[in-house]
Amino acid sequence: MGYNCDFCGHQRPVVYCRSDAACLCLSCDRNVHSANALSRRHSRTLLCERCNSQPALVRCTEERVSLCENCDWIGHGTSTSNSTHKRQTINCYSGCPSSAELSSLWPFFWQSPAPGESTCEKELGLMSITENIETASSFPPGNTVSQNKNSAGVAEVNIDNNAYMGSGWDGSSSILELRSPPQAIDQPAGVTDTSLPKVSCPQTKHPLLCEDDLYHDFNMDEVDLNLDNYEELFGVALNHSELFENGGIESLFRMNDLSAADSDCRGAVAAEGSSVGLVNAIQPACSNGASADSVMSNKTDSVLCFTGRQAHSSLSFSGLTGESSGADYQDCGASSMLLMGEPPWCPPCTESSFQSSTRSNAVMRYKEKKKTRKFEKRVRYASRKARADVRKRVKGRFVKAGDAYDYDPLNQTQSF
């Protein structure tokens, strides 16, 4: 199935915008949603890599594929062998985030590409080799970046990103907090070195692609992967693709060591009745972690926890408002999990501190909401829909013009 971007029609779509009910490539996403303040508020998320039509909710770290709820359920909900796959929620965003911010949002994009890897990941990979190698201080105005070491020697990068990712839903700010591996913090914060070498290097084929070099010489925090240069990027796509195919680009721009490709990486879903560790994690943000509904009502942040080989990060996003409807669940993976209670794949909590009645109530609410949920149908050709809407029928089937019909959508009459 060869789906294309709904806007340009030739690039492979990467993100899904529910407000527009459109699948867009990154370039068009940028163009469309930078048009005005309203469009910037559209929340977008990754596109399901299986059905290519629904917003992805989770990322299966084992299959390295982003899945919508339906495909995830199909792939993991019923299969005993796959149901144990580790999955992480996929957060949505609004505004016009830089690729650095996107990489923070979706760190798995920088993992090693699987054979036949999607072009969307290539696009992101291409973005990463934009000419703009800047410091973290080059985040857009209104954003503040601070980098600290905590007591454990772990760097903490706090990106107050009000103007971008956090402003889409309820106006509240979202704090992106990354705890980077130790080696990454050796780089002085705020240093601007525009003389940093570009990707190409004459000595070796892809010298910068050496992971060791990357980790020691490259700091993701210093790379502003600005999306403003899409055309330029695509214009040189061949060279960059060549680089990418050699397996380097994604590692080049791995969010320090924060990569979902790390087999130890664990994605956890903040849901009622889920694992204790995660529930603990959301406690600070939510005064009442025992109820998914209360989570929603509090408009609290969903928290995504990763534990990695070296990196330990927590991402918190404000992705939900009381305006969210049932259909909105698909917009934001984390929020959907919050809203729906325990997901079907959630393993039994061995250390459950919840009462069984509370748990069963959550399951009931989940089933009820799942039952009433309707997936959007994507109409590709409005003109055809408009015609079908007024076409006369016999028992639901279209009839030739002038033939007898038993159903006329326009006046609900019969011709016989």
Added chain:
DNA sequence: TCTGACTAATGATCCACATAGGGTT
């Protein structure tokens, strides 16, 4: 516990025809 009957949910199919898109002139 197994089986059959029943109900509900879900998916596939059909229809005509405008239109997109590729191929040819």
Added chain:
DNA sequence: GAAACCCTATGTGGATCATTAGTCA
């Protein structure tokens, strides 16, 4: 190379039928 023309495949919604899932006796 551009334009005109021809041809084929596609997609659109409601009704219907077939299949699957769930419940209960």
